[in-house]
Structures are given as structure tokens and as C-alpha cells.
Amino acid sequence: MYQNIFYAIAVLFFAVGVCAVFVLILLRLVSPDKNSRYFIVSVFSEKDSDCAVKISCAESVITLFGLSDRCTLIAADSGLSEKERKKLEAAFRRDCAVRICSIDEITDILTE
Incomplete structure (x- = not known):
């Protein structure tokens, strides 16, 4: 039972991490800073x-x-x-x- 809970938490953290990276990439593409070139x-x-x-x-x-x-x-x-x-x-x-x-x-x- 505890194994399933830990598994669910790990999957949740992974999904949040993937979403955060995706959002950061989108923000970088939409508004690159002035020094990015x-x-x-x-x-x-x-x-x-x-x-x-x-x-x-x-x-x-x-x-x-x-x-x-x-x-x-x-x-x-x-x-x-x-x-x-x-x-x-x-x-x-x-x-x-x-x-x-x-x-x-x-x-x-x-x-x-």
C-alpha cells in the first residue's frame, strides 16, 4: 500500500517537473532577455x-x-x-x- 502512495507521489513530482520545464521554455521563447543573443x-x-x-x-x-x-x-x-x-x-x-x-x-x- 505504501509503495503505491510513493509511486503516485513520484509520478506527480515528475509531471510537475515536466510542466515547469515546458513553461520555462515557452517563457524563454516568448520573451527572451536582451542578452540572449x-x-x-x-x-x-x-x-x-x-x-x-x-x-x-x-x-x-x-x-x-x-x-x-x-x-x-x-x-x-x-x-x-x-x-x-x-x-x-x-x-x-x-x-x-x-x-x-x-x-x-x-x-x-x-x-x-
């Missing part, structure tokens, strides 16, 4: 020097999460040379809108 792939420091590795990692992230048509790539430019910056922008131009900016600019964008 931004996806911060990486923050570059002056110690980072291998641009090819950064590009490869960021491309993998974009592919993995299916972000190709709906994101603006934001990456901090503190350690990038102009040549590396151009390379990074070119790597993503075919997939999504690209914006390379500094840490301060990222903070401003995400808080506006």
Missing part, C-alpha cells in the same frame, strides 16, 4: 598566444551548441595582435555575427 566564447589574456587554438576551441563550441545562425561572438581582445584579431573575425564570419571587444566593452554590453 550574446555568447561569450573566450576571454583572451596576454599570456594566450596561440590564435589557432582559440579559433579551434571557439568553433567547436559554436558547432556543439548549434549557435551558428543566432549568436554574436564576443571575445576580449586584451592579448590579440591585429593580425590575430582579423584571423579570428574571418573564422566566424561565415557562421555568425562577430564582434571582438575588450572586457570593459563586454561589461557595458551585458549591462545595457
Whole structure:
């Protein structure tokens, strides 16, 4: 008898959880927040020097999460040379809108 009660409670909790997730997804689709188009792939420091590795990692992230048509790539430019910056922008131009900016600019964008 107690087993049936526990079973019913477990099914009830599962049903409520599924409904809650469904409602949250609907709310997200109906009213996405202003920052949902931004996806911060990486923050570059002056110690980072291998641009090819950064590009490869960021491309993998974009592919993995299916972000190709709906994101603006934001990456901090503190350690990038102009040549590396151009390379990074070119790597993503075919997939999504690209914006390379500094840490301060990222903070401003995400808080506006």
C-alpha cells in the first residue's frame, strides 16, 4: 500500500517537473532577455598566444551548441595582435555575427 502512495507521489513530482520545464521554455521563447543573443566564447589574456587554438576551441563550441545562425561572438581582445584579431573575425564570419571587444566593452554590453 505504501509503495503505491510513493509511486503516485513520484509520478506527480515528475509531471510537475515536466510542466515547469515546458513553461520555462515557452517563457524563454516568448520573451527572451536582451542578452540572449550574446555568447561569450573566450576571454583572451596576454599570456594566450596561440590564435589557432582559440579559433579551434571557439568553433567547436559554436558547432556543439548549434549557435551558428543566432549568436554574436564576443571575445576580449586584451592579448590579440591585429593580425590575430582579423584571423579570428574571418573564422566566424561565415557562421555568425562577430564582434571582438575588450572586457570593459563586454561589461557595458551585458549591462545595457
